[in-house]
Amino acid sequence: MTSLGQKVYVYGRLRGVTSRRIDQSAAAAGLILTRRSSAADTIVVAHSTVGAAVSDAGELRLALRRKADASLVSESLFRSQLGLNMLPRAGDCAYSEDQITRHSELNVVQLRTLVLYDVMRPTERRFSYSDLAAARAVGRLRAAGATFPKIISAALALEQRGLSLSGVRLTEAPWGELLQVSEGALAQTDGQLLLPLDGADIDADEAFARAEASEGERDLDSARRWYELAARLDLSDAVIPFNLGNVLDELGRPRDAEIAYRQALKRSPDLADAWFNLGVLQEKTGREAEALSSYEQAFAVEPHYADAMHNAALLLMRRHRFAAALPLLEQIASLSTESREAKRLAHLCRLEIRRDAGGA
Numbered sequence: 001m002t003s004l005g006q007k008v009y010v011y012g013r014l015r016g017v018t019s020r021r022i023d024q025s026a027a028a029a030g031l032i033l034t035r036r037s038s039a040a041d042t043i044v045v046a047h048s049t050v051g052a053a054v055s056d057a058g059e060l061r062l063a064l065r066r067k068a069d070a071s072l073v074s075e076s077l078f079r080s081q082l083g084l085n086m087l088p089r090a091g092d093c094a095y096s097e098d099q100i101t102r103h104s105e106l107n108v109v110q111l112r113t114l115v116l117y118d119v120m121r122p123t124e125r126r127f128s129y130s131d132l133a134a135a136r137a138v139g140r141l142r143a144a145g146a147t148f149p150k151i152i153s154a155a156l157a158l159e160q161r162g163l164s165l166s167g168v169r170l171t172e173a174p175w176g177e178l179l180q181v182s183e184g185a186l187a188q189t190d191g192q193l194l195l196p197l198d199g200a201d202i203d204a205d206e207a208f209a210r211a212e213a214s215e216g217e218r219d220l221d222s223a224r225r226w227y228e229l230a231a232r233l234d235l236s237d238a239v240i241p242f243n244l245g246n247v248l249d250e251l252g253r254p255r256d257a258e259i260a261y262r263q264a265l266k267r268s269p270d271l272a273d274a275w276f277n278l279g280v281l282q283e284k285t286g287r288e289a290e291a292l293s294s295y296e297q298a299f300a301v302e303p304h305y306a307d308a309m310h311n312a313a314l315l316l317m318r319r320h321r322f323a324a325a326l327p328l329l330e331q332i333a334s335l336s337t338e339s340r341e342a343k344r345l346a347h348l349c350r351l352e353i354r355r356d357a358g359g360a
Contacts, residue, residue, distance in 0.1 A: 014046055016239055026082060029082055040067070057110070076118040094126070104136050120134055210226045211223045245264065258282075275294050333346060
């Protein structure tokens with residue numbers, strides 16, 4: 001786990017979490033996010049990097065500069081520290097690293113790569129029986145010719161469905177993808193029944209990375225195309241259509257942006273950022289009642305979402321609903337000592353409420 005005040009670099013994307021939420025959660029946990037890997041005390045290795053960062057034989061090859069004493073942390077451990085998810089309870093950790101390698105025919109390097117990608121979750125380098133079962137499953141797949149990036153990707157996809165490597169039967173397709181065998185039919189590890197097509201030559205993570213790079217270079221048309229491809233390749237991650245909506249909004253296509261935000265919310269109704277951006281879009285297009293509802297949804301999902309409360313309060317004040325705006329502004333003021341604007345607006349609301357009471 002990372003320590004208070006440490007500089008943290010996130011290598012890759014954290015699936016399903018917006019940049020704002022990561023920044024906010026890290027700050028609340030007392031961590032300092034950095035964009036320079038060489039300055040980081042801790043490097044979080046995101047699941048999305050497996051294709052680029054893991055060799056076929058299971059060796060780690062991080063394409064970044066880092067300090068000699070920088071520690072590597074898995075995505076799940078980092079998410080749990082930020083309060084974004086809970087780690088599953090570990091079983092009885094009765095096995096040592098040597099015992100796991102001996103019974104699975106994996107070496108220590110391969111084992112530690114599996115740990116870093118959350119295929120196994122030891123406690124102080126002691127492993128549970130479920131870890132042993134997962135290691136044996138990896139060993140069998142490896143002996144059958146599967147590569148480590150494909151094995152790890154399959155394990156992560158199965159985990160999203162509440163399954164594990166040791167509990168399903170996998171087979172390798174002619175194009176190299178690991179497929180789940182279920183009742184005689186083949187399905188991808190995300191549960192989608194396999195269509196009679198060759199395997200894709202690009203995955204959602206690569207398309208997403210190219211979209212982000214294009215967006216950073218202000219090549220918005222290319223970013224739009226890459227996000228659209230990523231959304232087709234990954235049908236569950238809400239951040240992909242959310243980012244697509246941001247690009248479409250910048251391109252001056254508000255109707256398409258709204259469709260993208262609503263697609264994000266269909267995938268994840270608790271994505272507060274999508275509610276907020278939808279509200280901003282609705283407010284810009286003159287639909288204030290809808291905007292207010294969207295802002296309210298944003299801070300219902302994330303109670304300390306100050307920007308959503310601020311925008312909602314301004315809309316309420318414009319509608320002369322000062323009594324409804326006041327508690328929102330007071331809550332914003334309670335969140336930060338620097339919220340002078342919220343305090344000023346709260347004072348105005350109190351004046352208007354007193355004036356209305358005096359005139360009644």
